Structures are given as structure tokens and as C-alpha cells.
Amino acid sequence: xxxxxxxxxxxxxxxxxxxxxxxFLDAGDRVATCSRSETDAxxxxxxxxxxxxxxxxxxxxxxxxxxxxxxxxDVLAEWKSVDVLINNAGVARDGILxxxxxxxxxxxxxxxxxxxxxxxxxxxxxxxAHGGGRIVNISSIVGLTGYRGLTVYGATKAALDGFxxxxxxxxxxxxxxxxxxxSGYLRTEMSHGLDGGQLDQIVRRTPAGRLGEPAxxxxxxxxxxxxxxxxxxxxxxxxxxxxxx
Amino acid sequence: MNEVETRIVAIITDLLxxxxxxxxxxxxxxxxxxxxxLGLDSLETAELSAILEDELGTDPFGAGLLPExxxxxxxxxxxxxxxxx
Numbered sequence: 535x536x537x538x539x540x541x542x543x544x545x546x547x548x549x550x551x552x553x554x555x556x557x558f559l560d561a562g563d564r565v566a567t568c569s570r571s572e573t574d575a576x577x578x579x580x581x582x583x584x585x586x587x588x589x590x591x592x593x594x595x596x597x598x599x600x601x602x603x604x605x606x607x608d609v610l611a612e613w614k615s616v617d618v619l620i621n622n623a624g625v626a627r628d629g630i631l632x633x634x635x636x637x638x639x640x641x642x643x644x645x646x647x648x649x650x651x652x653x654x655x656x657x658x659x660x661x662x663a664h665g666g667g668r669i670v671n672i673s674s675i676v677g678l679t680g681y682r683g684l685t686v687y688g689a690t691k692a693a694l695d696g697f698x699x700x701x702x703x704x705x706x707x708x709x710x711x712x713x714x715x716x717s718g719y720l721r722t723e724m725s726h727g728l729d730g731g732q733l734d735q736i737v738r739r740t741p742a743g744r745l746g747e748p749a750x751x752x753x754x755x756x757x758x759x760x761x762x763x764x765x766x767x768x769x770x771x772x773x774x775x776x777x778x779x
Numbered sequence: 780m781n782e783v784e785t786r787i788v789a790i791i792t793d794l795l796x797x798x799x800x801x802x803x804x805x806x807x808x809x810x811x812x813x814x815x816x817l818g819l820d821s822l823e824t825a826e827l828s829a830i831l832e833d834e835l836g837t838d839p840f841g842a843g844l845l846p847e848x849x850x851x852x853x854x855x856x857x858x859x860x861x862x863x864x
Contacts, residue, residue, distance in 0.1 A: 659829035704822065 539563045540613045545623030547573040549722045553748020566590040566609040596649040606656040615664040618759045619657045621650045622672040626687045646690035666709030668759040671698050673714040675774050695770050702768030711767035713758050718774025721745040742775030784853045807850035
């Protein structure tokens with residue numbers, strides 16, 4: 535087995551993030567994650583002896599720059615360097631734009647985009663100092679196709695894909711790869727404002743015939759962060775059961 | 780040179796060797812950028828900033844300064860040491 539990597543997964547306490555954290559822990563890696571509040575999953579990881587010394591959790595609102603900075607500093611103080619960054623933290627607010635509040639716009643952009651850029655900037659500096667790394671931004675097919683009622687959310691995800699491409703160009707010569715995964719609709723992500731009828735329609739239109747699971751995304755991440763895959767960068771990998779094919 | 784200054788020279792020398800510019804001599808007078816100096820580009824400057832912060836706990840670029848010579852980088856740390864003495 536290869537040496538354990540140090541991995542940061544933002545927003546890893548529930549849903550997709552929880553699945554990603556579990557995947558890296560199962561692989562034997564050291565994993566740091568944060569969210570605004572502790573969950574049962576976090577408490578289980580913290581108390582499980584098999585994860586002792588290789589799981590770190592901090593309660594932090596990443597949209598708050600001081601808390602975000604403190605989180606990354608804590609990880610570096612504990613493990614010195616970061617090999618893999620998974621930018622998963624995100625929030626969705628649904629509603630047609632004409633009725634959307636400015637506060638909701640700020641909430642979505644502050645976390646999905648500005649916080650992601652801030653965390654990435656800090657981690658990139660560490661990767662530059664330590665000779666490379668892997669960055670995966672969790673994007674969404676909503677950023678590619680658009681979805682009624684998710685305009686601001688879709689805008690942040692499209693922007694994240696642009697961020698991926700530009701950063702990949704900046705860092706390609708320094709052994710840092712940067713890719714996006716445009717996730718389709720997951721069973722665990724029903725909070726994104728989709729009701730039962732909409733989800734049934736999505737399943738009917740999905741060639742794979744089901745909603746996604748966190749493990750579907752985690753396997754794609756595992757592929758992109760594999761040390762051997764240093765010739766894939768600046769790409770958006772769509773993982774959606776074929777919905778957008 | 781004191782310990783910190785020696786470390787700064789070593790860091791910049793390593794950086795230049797990785798960029799195939801290992802033939803350039805790092806002195807306090809050397810300019811960091813441009814053809815008449817060490818020729819660091821923006822990404823190499825970012826690397827220098829990150830490595831200095833990683834090894835010395837802080838760095839002049841992160842503090843909002845734009846040092847133009849190796850000596851100005853050294854002076855940043857000398858000023859810090861003097862302020863904390």
C-alpha cells in the first residue's frame with residue numbers, strides 16, 4: 535500500500551462530502567474536513583480507533599475567511615502538507631431569479647465560489663512549496679445545462695469550472711492537477727430544491743435509470759487524484775448516469 | 780551571512796536549479812526579476828513566497844511587500860527579528 539496522503543475535503547460532514555471522506559479514510563489516507571456543525575458521521579469517525587491520528591474535524595464556516603484560514607492552518611500544523619484538496623462545500627438556494635433575494639445570492643456565491651477560491655489559494659501555496667498535489671472541484675451538471683430555479687447555484691458551478699481550467703494552466707508545470715467533477719443528481723442531495731416529481735422525471739430521463747450515490751462520485755475522485763494520473767488536468771468530468779449525454 | 784540569510788539564499792538557489800537557471804549566482808544585490816537579475820517569473824515568485832512562509836513562518840510577499848532584490852527579502856526578516864527583539 536502506498537504512503538497515506540493528506541486530504542482536505544471541505545464540507546465533509548454529510549451527504550456527498552461524507553461519502554468522499556469515508557472513501558479516503560477507507561483508502562488509509564489522512565483526512566481533514568470541516569463544516570458548520572458536527573454530525574453523527576463526524577462523531578463516529580472521531581471515536582473510531584481505526585481512524586485515530588488520521589481524521590481531523592473543525593467546526594468552521596468556510597464563508598468566514600478567518601475560520602477558513604484557521605482550518606487550513608490547523609491541518610498544516612497537524613500534518614505539514616496537503617496532497618489532495620477536494621472542494622466539496624456548497625449550498626443551493628432555489629427560487630426563480632425574479633423573486634430571489636440578494637441575501638440568498640450572497641450566501642450561495644460566498645460559499646460556493648469565494649470560500650472555495652480562498653481555501654484553494656491557501657492550499658495551492660502549500661502544494662507549490664511541497665512539489666505538487668491534486669485538486670478536485672465538485673461542480674454540477676446544473677452549471678453545464680442550467681436548471682430552472684437554480685440560476686445562482688448554476689452560475690457558481692459554471693464559474694468553478696472556469697476556475698478549474700485557469701488554475702490548471704497556472705499550476706500544470708508544478709505537478710499540480712486541477713479538475714472538476716460535474717455531478718449529476720444524487721439521492722442524498724434532495725435538499726437542492728427538487729421535489730419528488732422532479733426527481734422521478736430525472737430518473738426517467740437518466741440512461742442509468744437511477745439517481746447517483748456518493749460512492750459514484752468518490753470513485754471518480756479516486757481516479758482523478760491517483761498519482762499516476764498526472765496528464766489529466768483542467769477537465770470537467772461529468773458523472774451523471776448519462777443524463778446529459 | 781546569518782542563518783536566515785543563508786537559508787534564503789539556499790531556497791532561491793534551489794528554486795533556480797529547478798527552473799534550469801542554476802548557473803545564476805544568488806547574492807544580496809541580485810534582482811529577483813528581469814533579464815538583468817535572477818529572472819523569476821510570477822509563478823516562481825509565488826513558489827518563493829510559499830516556500831519562505833513554509834520554512835520561516837512568514838514572507839514579505841504575503842505581508843504585502845514587493846521586494847525587488849534578494850537583499851530586500853533578507854531585510855524583511857531582519858526587520859522582523861529586530862521588532863521582536
